[in-house]
Amino acid sequence: MRCADNDGMRPIHLLANQKSEQHTVEMLEALLAAGAEADARDYSGASLLHQLCHRNIISQAGTLRLVRRLLVHKPQHASSSKDSLSRTAVDPSASDDDAGWSPLHYALDSLSRAAESETQSSIQQVVDLMRSSSSCLSSFDPSRPRDNAADGYLKRRGAHNHLPMADRADVLRGERSIDGIAKRLLRTDLPPQRVVVLLGAGASTSAGIPDYRSNTGLYATSKGGRDAFNPAAFAEDHVATWSFLRRTFGPAVSGEMRPTPAHRFIAMLHAKDMLQRVYSQNIDGLEVSAGVPDEKLVCCHGSVRKAHCASCGAEADALSAFNMEEGAPRCVSCDTGIVRPGVVWFGEALPRRFETLQTEDLEACTLLLIMGTTLQVYPFASLPSRCPLLTPRLLINQEAVGPFREPDLGAHEYRDVAWLGSCDEGVGALIKALGWNKP
Numbered sequence: 366m367r368c369a370d371n372d373g374m375r376p377i378h379l380l381a382n383q384k385s386e387q388h389t390v391e392m393l394e395a396l397l398a399a400g401a402e403a404d405a406r407d408y409s410g411a412s413l414l415h416q417l418c419h420r421n422i423i424s425q426a427g428t429l430r431l432v433r434r435l436l437v438h439k440p441q442h443a444s445s446s447k448d449s450l451s452r453t454a455v456d457p458s459a460s461d462d463d464a465g466w467s468p469l470h471y472a473l474d475s476l477s478r479a480a481e482s483e484t485q486s487s488i489q490q491v492v493d494l495m496r497s498s499s500s501c502l503s504s505f506d507p508s509r510p511r512d513n514a515a516d517g518y519l520k521r522r523g524a525h526n527h528l529p530m531a532d533r534a535d536v537l538r539g540e541r542s543i544d545g546i547a548k549r550l551l552r553t554d555l556p557p558q559r560v561v562v563l564l565g566a567g568a569s570t571s572a573g574i575p576d577y578r579s580n581t582g583l584y585a586t587s588k589g590g591r592d593a594f595n596p597a598a599f600a601e602d603h604v605a606t607w608s609f610l611r612r613t614f615g616p617a618v619s620g621e622m623r624p625t626p627a628h629r630f631i632a633m634l635h636a637k638d639m640l641q642r643v644y645s646q647n648i649d650g651l652e653v654s655a656g657v658p659d660e661k662l663v664c665c666h667g668s669v670r671k672a673h674c675a676s677c678g679a680e681a682d683a684l685s686a687f688n689m690e691e692g693a694p695r696c697v698s699c700d701t702g703i704v705r706p707g708v709v710w711f712g713e714a715l716p717r718r719f720e721t722l723q724t725e726d727l728e729a730c731t732l733l734l735i736m737g738t739t740l741q742v743y744p745f746a747s748l749p750s751r752c753p754l755l756t757p758r759l760l761i762n763q764e765a766v767g768p769f770r771e772p773d774l775g776a777h778e779y780r781d782v783a784w785l786g787s788c789d790e791g792v793g794a795l796i797k798a799l800g801w802n803k804p
């Protein structure tokens with residue numbers, strides 16, 4: 366109950382922030398009865414009392430009761446568990462958060478915005494109770510403006526702010542560049558490198574595979590592209606789905622299509638025993654063509670190099686499905702089902718490997734290398750926030766995405782490098798900085 370998240374919020378704060386969930390107040394009472402500290406502040410300086418005065422909760426049934434318990438102490442009942450909610454030391458009109466507002470300011474603000482008379486009267490009761498419980502009302506200024514700069518919050522938020530400055534400065538040693546990343550990779554005073562690569566469509570475009578999500582990508586420009594990942598479209602016309610896949614991915618499956626420098630660089634990392642894992646959003650399997658073994662690869666959206674029966678799920682031979690002139694083979698196990706590509710269709714779950722490996726991989730990660738992805742599709746896009754706080758993160762992409770858009774705001778500038786351009790060029794620059802021979 367004392368553990369805080371990146372915003373300094375404890376369970377009581379998170380609960381009070383829920384949008385009008387039922388039983389919020391009852392759950393808060395249970396947490397307080399079990400020993401949660403009513404006075405704890407989050408990184409914006411807000412206490413539970415501040416949060417109870419926000420619009421989403423102040424007019425809820427039970428809030429008045431909880432505020433009364435927090436403000437009105439009855440020592441004679443303190444021993445019985447039901448009345449043991451400790452009185453808060455937060456004064457409703459004088460304890461300010463970082464924005465300079467007391468709980469009473471928030472309550473009055475909620476009152477001024479309340480629309481229905483019923484809501485107004487329940488908020489008014491909280492306001493009256495706070496006024497009568499405050500010992501500092503004479504100096505209360507209801508018109509004081511709220512300061513939205515949130516300076517204090519930005520300084521305190523995020524677990525990285527609890528790491529020594531010297532440790533943060535040591536990650537890139539002042540070089541927020543490809544050179545800084547290369548020097549870090551080559552340091553001999555660190556444990557062996559375990560690089561985790563997050564790969565998106567941008568890594569395969571130079572091989573000739575169109576990307577998926579951009580304005581010129583498969584989804585925006587072709588019905589086949591949209592239908593290829595749609596189970597209903599497959600059920601209706603599996604011949605069309607397979608024709609599209611053959612046209613787009615046939616050369617990758619047959620081995621005719623060459624992997625790109627980005628793929629070959631990943632294979633190099635593996636050859637040097639520095640690769641922990643590749644999480645690829647791509648289904649073309651070009652990582653395998655470059656020499657990355659299957660066990661080092663998580664195909665987050667499946668792979669066209671795999672296939673199985675659409676009815677019984679039995680594994681099937683993808684290559685022979687790709688080699689057919691038209692349509693797809695029948696399943697040899699059930700004899701009735703049609704073989705479908707081993708890609709993740711819309712509405713389907715990600716492969717189990719994605720779930721089972723990510724915690725171990727991201728904890729071990731010593732460099733997170735993100736290439737050619739917009740980081741817009743979850744849960745893939747949540748991976749960068751899961752690696753250790755002293756692990757550098759390098760983005761090689763045409764544009765800054767995800768946490769790289771505003772590194773200063775997130776205060777991760779001590780470990781984040783964004784290299785903007787194509788994957789091939791970015792990887793070329795990294796290989797040059799490392800002094801390695803081009804693969």
Ligand SMILES: [Zn+2]
Pocket residue numbers: 674675676677678679696697698699700701702
């Ligand atoms: Zn089957």
